[in-house]
Amino acid sequence: MTQNRGVVEGYVKVAPVVVRDVEKATIDAAGIYYKHLNEAIREVVADGAKHVVLENVNGQRYLGTGVQAKGVKIDVHGTAGNDLAMFMDGPSVEIFGAAQDGVGNTMNAGTVTIHGDAGDVLGYGMRGGAVYVKGDVGYRVGIHMKAYENLVPVMVCGGNARDFFGEYMAGGILVLLGMNTQFADQPLVGSFVGAGMHGGTIYLRGTVESWQCGKEVGITEATEDDMATLKPVLAKYCEALGMDLDEVLAVPFTKLAPFSHRPYGKMYAPM
Amino acid sequence: MTTRPRYAEEASSKIHGGCGLMGICDESGTLMSGEDAILAMAVQHDRGNGLGGGFAGYGIYPEFPDHFAFHMMYHDLQAKEESEALFDRYFLVDLAEPMPTRPVKGISDAPLLWRYFLTPYPNKLEESEMSAEDYVVRAVMTINSSVDGAFVASSGKNMGAFKGVGYPEEIGHYFRLEEYEGHTWTGHNRFPTNTPGWWGGAHPFALLDWTIVHNGEISSYGINSRYLEQFGYKCTLGTDTEVAAYLFDLLLRRHKLPLELACKALASPLWEEIDRMPEAEQALMRSLRAVYGPGMLNGPFAIVLGFNGGMVALNDRIKLRPLVAARKGSILMVASEESAIRAVLTEPDAVWMPKAGEPTIARVKGMDWPIHGDLHLSPEDISCAVTGTDMSCETVEVTA
Numbered sequence: 001m002t003q004n005r006g007v008v009e010g011y012v013k014v015a016p017v018v019v020r021d022v023e024k025a026t027i028d029a030a031g032i033y034y035k036h037l038n039e040a041i042r043e044v045v046a047d048g049a050k051h052v053v054l055e056n057v058n059g060q061r062y063l064g065t066g067v068q069a070k071g072v073k074i075d076v077h078g079t080a081g082n083d084l085a086m087f088m089d090g091p092s093v094e095i096f097g098a099a100q101d102g103v104g105n106t107m108n109a110g111t112v113t114i115h116g117d118a119g120d121v122l123g124y125g126m127r128g129g130a131v132y133v134k135g136d137v138g139y140r141v142g143i144h145m146k147a148y149e150n151l152v153p154v155m156v157c158g159g160n161a162r163d164f165f166g167e168y169m170a171g172g173i174l175v176l177l178g179m180n181t182q183f184a185d186q187p188l189v190g191s192f193v194g195a196g197m198h199g200g201t202i203y204l205r206g207t208v209e210s211w212q213c214g215k216e217v218g219i220t221e222a223t224e225d226d227m228a229t230l231k232p233v234l235a236k237y238c239e240a241l242g243m244d245l246d247e248v249l250a251v252p253f254t255k256l257a258p259f260s261h262r263p264y265g266k267m268y269a270p271m
Numbered sequence: 272m273t274t275r276p277r278y279a280e281e282a283s284s285k286i287h288g289g290c291g292l293m294g295i296c297d298e299s300g301t302l303m304s305g306e307d308a309i310l311a312m313a314v315q316h317d318r319g320n321g322l323g324g325g326f327a328g329y330g331i332y333p334e335f336p337d338h339f340a341f342h343m344m345y346h347d348l349q350a351k352e353e354s355e356a357l358f359d360r361y362f363l364v365d366l367a368e369p370m371p372t373r374p375v376k377g378i379s380d381a382p383l384l385w386r387y388f389l390t391p392y393p394n395k396l397e398e399s400e401m402s403a404e405d406y407v408v409r410a411v412m413t414i415n416s417s418v419d420g421a422f423v424a425s426s427g428k429n430m431g432a433f434k435g436v437g438y439p440e441e442i443g444h445y446f447r448l449e450e451y452e453g454h455t456w457t458g459h460n461r462f463p464t465n466t467p468g469w470w471g472g473a474h475p476f477a478l479l480d481w482t483i484v485h486n487g488e489i490s491s492y493g494i495n496s497r498y499l500e501q502f503g504y505k506c507t508l509g510t511d512t513e514v515a516a517y518l519f520d521l522l523l524r525r526h527k528l529p530l531e532l533a534c535k536a537l538a539s540p541l542w543e544e545i546d547r548m549p550e551a552e553q554a555l556m557r558s559l560r561a562v563y564g565p566g567m568l569n570g571p572f573a574i575v576l577g578f579n580g581g582m583v584a585l586n587d588r589i590k591l592r593p594l595v596a597a598r599k600g601s602i603l604m605v606a607s608e609e610s611a612i613r614a615v616l617t618e619p620d621a622v623w624m625p626k627a628g629e630p631t632i633a634r635v636k637g638m639d640w641p642i643h644g645d646l647h648l649s650p651e652d653i654s655c656a657v658t659g660t661d662m663s664c665e666t667v668e669v670t671a
Contacts, residue, residue: 009313010310010313010440011316034317058314058610059314059315059609059610059611059613059614061317078613079609079610079613081608098609098622100608101593101608117622117624119593119609119624120590120593136623136624138590139590140590162590162624162626162627163589163627183623191544211543211547
């Protein structure tokens with residue numbers, strides 16, 4: 001399997017080749033250092049590109065990070081590097097492959113659609129927009145998601161999740177389906193679900209044992225009202241990833257919500 | 272005054288990072304050049320800051336399969352002379368030569384790098400009443416702790432560690448790793464946090480053929496090193512990871528723990544998790560935590576243990592550092608980032624995230640498995656394996 005690659009140096013620090021076709025820009029990311037790749041993305045967006053296609057991506061960090069633009073679509077072909085769409089404000093990013101750790105970190109607005117698996121700390125401190133993952137996700141997914149007035153982040157994961165799902169969650173909607181998983185013989189979700197949770201809602205397609213959840217979490221079956229909230233969220237997810245809504249809805253959902261919005265309020269400000 | 276260790280200057284600017292690692296093993300025993308390992312680390316360049324890079328390769332010295340291969344670092348000629356005098360006293364030296372290197376931009380201030388292919392003098396070995404392995408461990412500990420400015424980078428059979436201050440791709444080219452062929456390789460990119468960057472402090476850390484690359488922090492270094500001292504190990508290299516290499520030598524080679532049990536000793540299940548286990552397993556885990564409490568690795572870690580016969584990747588029990596695994600045919604590969612895997616293995620059969628605290632294991636077919644017990648033992652099997660083992664452990668006496 002060893003090919004003759006000459007001297008292996010990793011990424012090269014040069015501007016990538018960009019092909020423009022009116023509002024579309026295609027960038028060959030093969031072997032390009034993340035800094036130069038991201039500079040090229042920002043340049044074409046500033047120059048009016050509405051559809052940016054990144055080919056041969058492998059591990060470059062910060063794709064779409066901090067990009068403030070509405071109506072811009074970024075396609076990522078390959079494996080997206082860490083902190084994809086961090087601080088992102090508006091664009092729609094679609095990954096035809098897997099994503100690594102830290103996707104949607106403190107993301108403000110926009111959509112991230114991942115056709116493969118995603119890693120740890122997905123949606124860390126996310127405060128708006130949507131993240132849709134087709135497959136499995138890692139540890140600490142949805143950690144400290146938060147919401148304010150009409151800014152309500154949404155994350156839907158199609159596979160299984162590991163420990164600390166929704167840890168310290170403060171707002172938003174976090175959904176786990178357990179459908180497209182490599183680990184069908186394992187529980188839908190690990191331990192410490194919603195540990196430290198004090199806002200927002202977690203919906204699980206299936207059931208969870210109370211020992212799997214943090215002590216701040218109340219576990220109930222999703223009611224008709226809950227499903228009325230959840231159904232449009234799932235409809236958008238299914239549309240983004242080509243899944244069947246009826247199949248998603250065929251299994252009852254469990255709702256996790258915190259008992260208190262200020263679990264430690266009395267410790268710092270006694271009433 | 273001691274001159275060791277010699278630390279590299281801190282980087283002048285803040286660089287983001289957090290250590291990166293890789294491991295690849297072709298379970299069919301097919302050899303691959305070190306270039307794949309270099310590429311996997313080059314893709315993870317930004318996980319380090321140029322203050323440490325290194326690799327371990329297995330099966331690389333087929334012309335000396337039964338010799339202990341010592342890779343040495345010397346600060347000066349005196350350190351070399353003193354070490355060689357020690358080698359001559361205890362070992363038959365069949366070959367001594369400088370490590371083959373080439374000038375590489377970014378690599379400077381290298382120590383004198385030599386390698387030796389040794390076998391213990393039979394009469395001296397017999398007099399010592401030790402196994403050849405314990406005899407070698409004693410020599411390694413003696414050099415590291417008492418020969419000023421001399422450090423053993425690795426000391427196993429048919430393997431070697433290649434490490435230093437620089438980015439891993441620079442270190443890999445410096446040591447001409449593309450000229451070696453091995454069935455198993457591990458690699459590391461260092462971002463030193465609590466301890467300085469210097470040649471001996473780069474990963475992998477090795478003893479005999481055990482090597483460890485590590486991303487994270489061993490917060491229990493103090494208690495681990497005191498525990499290891501009771502068994503004759505001396506922690507002299509100034510980096511927390513050193514204890515992991517010695518702990519695996521203690522648990523796997525000397526105490527003959529089955530691999531999965533050794534991993535549970537180092538990345539112990541949480542007490543509440545133990546409470547939910549079946550009764551027999553509960554008793555085993557409680558004993559394990561009681562006996563090996565001072566050996567438990569506390570803090571965040573992802574590690575890859577390499578050895579003759581395979582490779583094991585392991586995370587801390589609550590997954591505080593990244594680790595991804597993949598399989599393609601007979602090849603198992605692990606790395607901190609999936610991109611490193613995809614750079615080496617085109618279209619892998621499967622890519623997944625290993626579960627925290629559970630080992631991901633590669634075993635080379637046709638090679639002796641140096642570990643007691645087979646893979647995937649049931650709790651009952653493990654209990655039998657442990658109770659059937661002579662748990663008394665003779666101390667390796669280290670003479671300075």
